[in-house]
Amino acid sequence: xxxxxxxxxxxxxxxxxxxxxxxxxxxxxxxxxxxxxxxxxxxxxxxxxxxxxxxxxxxxxxxxxxxxxxxxxxxxxxxxxxxxxxxxxxxxxxxxxxxxxxxxxxxxxxxxxxxxxxxxxxxxxxxxxxxxxxxxxxxxxxxxxxxxxxxxxxxxxxxxxxxxxxxxxxxxxxxxxxxxxxxxxxxxxxxxxxxxxxxxxxxxxxxxxxxxxxxxxxxxxxxxxxxxxxxx
Numbered sequence: 001x002x003x004x005x006x007x008x009x010x011x012x013x014x015x016x017x018x019x020x021x022x023x024x025x026x027x028x029x030x031x032x033x034x035x036x037x038x039x040x041x042x043x044x045x046x047x048x049x050x051x052x053x054x055x056x057x058x059x060x061x062x063x064x065x066x067x068x069x070x071x072x073x074x075x076x077x078x079x080x081x082x083x084x085x086x087x088x089x090x091x092x093x094x095x096x097x098x099x100x101x102x103x104x105x106x107x108x109x110x111x112x113x114x115x116x117x118x119x120x121x122x123x124x125x126x127x128x129x130x131x132x133x134x135x136x137x138x139x140x141x142x143x144x145x146x147x148x149x150x151x152x153x154x155x156x157x158x159x160x161x162x163x164x165x166x167x168x169x170x171x172x173x174x175x176x177x178x179x180x181x182x183x184x185x186x187x188x189x190x191x192x193x194x195x196x197x198x199x200x201x202x203x204x205x206x207x208x209x210x211x212x213x214x215x216x217x218x219x220x221x222x223x224x225x226x227x228x229x230x231x232x
Contacts, residue, residue, distance in 0.1 A: 012223035022087035029199035157186035
């Protein structure tokens, strides 16, 4: 697989060495909210949890993924806690609810399928034929969203013609996925001044005129190489 050459346009800050300031506003990306709120990632010993045993058909890959998540949790969650203690504003967008629901359902599906040794079970079958599992997924999504709403401020945003044109403009020039341009538009309308995003997603560093707060090694390395890494 070829190495990824990131076209870093954002300015990038390493959250493992940065101290958040009280007058700042941050948009928190989907995966960071997931690590903060999802019960599968809240267990004391993630490496010995069902996620670490059954989130992948390969036990080794499942363990490796759990270890990676544990490391990320250890970097992002303390930074958000420090930001909130400092008095910084933490924002979320309602647009991430769809992403969170998808990620939670997929994770619960993989754990159920692998734990019960049903490799041929499809996601559609899981969704429509296992009511207790469906109820569990719904409860998880509701719990996660309740926590997100309790911890953050909603970046209210209307998707209209102006927003879709802004989406297309970003999508043409910045290597973002189908959700990210709308999230950036949402925070742009909610705060004055510099757009600041807490994320592990390397795609965000390709967006111009924003500050990316991250612990992603590839993002930090490329930002440093290109003179885009800031130290405050």
